[in-house]
Amino acid sequence: SAAASQRDYTGQFAHSSLEPVKTFVARDALHNQIHTQLHSHAAEASTTTLVVWGLGGAGKTQLVLDYVQRHRTEYKATFWIEVASKESLERDFVNLYRMLFGLATAAGTETINIDDAVTGVKSWFSGRQGPWLMVFDGADAIDDSKANDFVDIKHFIPDVASLRVIVTSRSSAAADMTRLEGVQVGEMEGAQAVELFYRYTRLPRDDVEIHDEVKKIVKELGCLALAVTLAGAYVGTTPRLRSNIKAYLPEYRQRRRELLQRKPESLVHQYSESVLTTWETSHRAVAEQCPEASVLMTMLSFLSFDDIFPGLFIVNEQMEMVNEEEDANWRSLISPGQPLDTYKIEECFRVLQKYSLVQWKADQQSYAMHKLVHAWGCDRLARDERAGYSQATFGLIVEAVEMVESGRTAPEDKLRVVPHVMVSFAALGGRGNKVLEGVIDELEGVGLFLRHIGKWREGREIQEVVLDGRRRILGEEHPSTISAMSNLANTLGEQGQFDEAAKMKREVLEKRRRILGEEHLDTISAMNNLAVTLEDQGQLNEAAKMKKEV
Incomplete structure (x- = not known):
């Protein structure tokens, strides 16, 4: 840049523009x-280093x-070093060295060894009065010295007050x-994300309906800046969507992967990566460092x-507490051929946290994912x-449910497990799905658990699928089908849907009478069940008559 050729070393040094996007x-708050x-820490005797991560x-x-632009007058000069790769880091350092020492950068000049450049830059800073600002942008591979793209960033930072x-x-x-705490960059505030969306789309701001839709869109995108x-940028350059913003979300849901992979032409300079490539890079680094962590991360997408x-993950040393399901064992998916213990799970989460793929929330004592x-x-x-992951993760859920039901964990864990259930x-797929039919017995148990803890709506959803599966696999008259119908009827009763519950309970009673006979315990139990619902409906005479019979 023009500043680079000046001998007074004020201004800015960078390979590309130092302006934030328009x-x-x-x-x-972050700024x-x-x-x-x-x-x-202005009085420190050495360099003040701040890490901005996320x-x-x-x-x-x-x-x-943006920080650099707003505060450029506070520093004699700003030096911006791109650390996305070893090559860009070395390129920028060599160029910085040339600039500081007024060396020509024309073709044909001798090549400069990177170690000489680092030593030279450090010596230039020592003894000079600042203040200076230096930015190392994109230092992602800085903690695994075995990784191919590892960068020992401390080696490049001059040590001067x-x-x-x-x-x-x-x-x-x-x-x-x-020693500084650092600044974690997470999702944008809702209002900031809405503003950003408007700036790209140039949609009319005074239309309430459009504004509500924009709020929905940024919420669905988790308010992630990129x-x-x-x-x-996509909506702004697509007239079809600018004239009907309500069409964006359905299209996004249908083509999510494709839309997140786009790199808008106008932004290629500022954003060399799409959302997905940035995460694929992190995921690759995780897989190299700890293969188990990359499998665990995929599994988390099914919770x-x-x-x-942490209580969701029942590891080998706790195994005697639950019935192990060999065929869908999530532990062997994460750690094939090796027992999986608590320490391994903790290590997996540490690696994922390191790459900001999960965050630890101290107030909840749990992890969260964007x-x-x-x-x-x-x-x-x-x-x-x-299909394989959804089945294995459901195995994990079944064990977690058994664990919280057993009373060995905190009582509130019963409610905490519900969103994961x-x-x-949902990930098992809809009705008639082969994967789902393979776990129908376990589903029945989970449905009953939900009913017992008062989660009737969720319990009903699962029990309807169980009944549907039982009918298809075993037929209408099979005891397991009738029992599934009875379970669902009880849940409907708990929900206050008395008419529907009574109708179903009559059907259960009729079938048990016909198949098992009047005296069978299941028939008597069905009669008692129906009597309870009739009472709830206010049909007291019929209920009393039936209870006498019981």
Whole structure:
């Protein structure tokens, strides 16, 4: 850049423009955290380093570019180093060295060894009065020295009191480089995400209906900066959607993977990656470091994305407490041929957390995943892989339900497990699905558990599927089918749907009389059941008559 050739070393050094995108929406709370932390240690005798970390696509680079622009007059110069690869880091460092020492950069000049460049840059800073700002952007591979793209970033940072350094990274481990707390960049605030979407789409802002729809869109995108940007750019350049914004969400749900893979032409300079490529890169790094963690991450896409509490994972040392299901054993999927213990599960979560693919929420004492990362984990699988994972994860859920029912865990875990049960159930596929029919006995148990803890709506949903499956596999008259009907009727009664419950209970009683006879215990129990519902309906005479018979 022009600044690079000046000998007074003021201004900015960067390989590409240091302007945030024109559509950038200020995120003041994060911006203030950066400024406060960078300048709270002004009296230090060495470099102040701050790490800005978070999920790929959260908007770290744009946030720091905005910081650089707003505070450029506070620093003598700003140096921006791209650390996305070893090559870009070395290129920028060599160019910085040339600039600081006024060396020509024309073709034909001698090549400069990177170690000489690093030593030279460090020596230039020592003894000079700042303040200077240096940004290392995209330092994702900084903690696994065995990885191919590992970068030892500390080696490149000059150690002088007059220098402030910002490092952006997807890895939360980067925060360990420094005593400062660091700034975590998560999803945008709802209003910020809405504003960002409007800036790209240029939709009329005074239309209430459009505004409500935009709020729905950014919520579905989990308010992730890059996803909102891509969606806004797509809508803004698609007249069909600009004139009917309500058509976007149905299309997005149908083509989610494809739309998240788009790189808008106008933004290629600022965003070299689509949302999905940023996560594939992180996922690859996870798989190299800890293959078990990458399998666990995929499995988490078949549970609820929030409140993933450690008690869900019953490892080998707890096995005597639950009935082990060999065929759908999630443990052997994560750790084939090796017992899976608590320490291994903890290590998996540590690695996922390091790449910001999951977050630990101290207030809930559990992990959470960004909504889109959660959906992507499932989207990236082929159909048969999806079936395998949904079955294995349902096995995990069945064990977790047995565990919370046994009373060995905190009472509130019974309620905590419900969202996971329902996501896992939905992932098994709809009625008539082979995977679902393979776990119908387990489903029946889960349905009863939900009824017992008062989750009648959820219990009913599962029990209807169980009854449907029993009818198809065993026929109308089979005892298991009749028993499934009785369970569903009881749940309907609990829900206050007395007419429907009574109708079903009469059918159960009629079948048991006919098949088992009047004196059979199941027939008597069915009669008692029906009497209870008749009482609920206010048909007291008929109920009393039936109870006498019982």
